[in-house]
Amino acid sequence: MIYLQLFWSFFQIGLFSIGGGYAAMPLIQNQVVDLHHWLTMTEFTDLITISQMTPGPIAVNSATFVGIQIAGFGGAVISTLGCILPSCIIVSLLAFLYFKYQQLTVIQGVLNALRPAVVALIASAGLTMIILAFWGEGGFVPQLSALHISSVVLFFAALFILRKWKLSPIMVMAGCGVIGGLLYFIP
Template sequence: MQLFWTFLKIGLFSIGGGYAIIPLIQEQVVHQQGWLSEKVFADIITISQMTPGPIAVNTSTFVGMQINGVLGAVVATIGCILGGCVISISLYQFFQQHQESIYVAAALKSLKASSVGLIMSAGFTILLLTFFGTSELSSSLLAHFDWQSALLFGVALVILRKFKPNPIVLMCLAGFIGFLIY
């Protein structure tokens, strides 16, 4: 029940979905509940990005699987999507009734801006976890800098921007190189 309730709260209060939900899941499962370490959570995020489907659902499923096996995966996934489904249906009905309102348009504009901030926060968290092994900002970050990860990231970014290869091929290649390095 605690797993379901945690992911129901995450699903209900995660505006923006996708990458915007990652800091909220991390806060709940790593910091508040203590179910996973930051390293395991970072690994789950990596796997969630590579598997088909929405990253929020994938992350919830993998976290649930790590905590309580297949039953945990099902419970966490249902908890994560249930709130969003109910809210989406309710909002659809509301917007159909108020589609001409300037106030509703202004509220939607502000939600877009906050979603961008949440996505940027998730990206920053992923970079900190990758390069420093933690998502906490501290003065000792440079002591834990993983130059191999930074180099692999930089090379992959340059290759992606300059040569525009198939991203899946690049991810597989980077994964293979990471396997050899680590």
């Protein structure tokens, strides 16, 4: 039964995550944290972090990670298959239709209308992660004492370094990981 739940949950994520991995994060959160309670919000944030650091799409990495957590290797295979199957079918069909009808204005109109929705999904996922990183699982609290100052400083330092010096995101993540590890041991 758990295999069927994993497959169906990640099939839905794969089917409705238009716009890529970042756009899929709210859907993954809904299925994994809110609906099935397979992970806590903290574990979900860790999952996204791990999915970012490993090669491959976030949704597929998340499916594999959750599958292994819940049902071992078989769960990883089933949830990953559920996640990629809709994309394989839809992309094959859309590629055929796009190349056949790409000149139609209706096709261009649909693509133009989807862009803002995808940006909204990405912004929603980012905002959720910022709130969790800055305030923890309790959510947004408009008090300075509830704010994790070290997280805010690391966030803005990383953002500044990425924008100013165009440093490799991998190097920035590794640096923040080292600094975060050191801060963990400092009371």
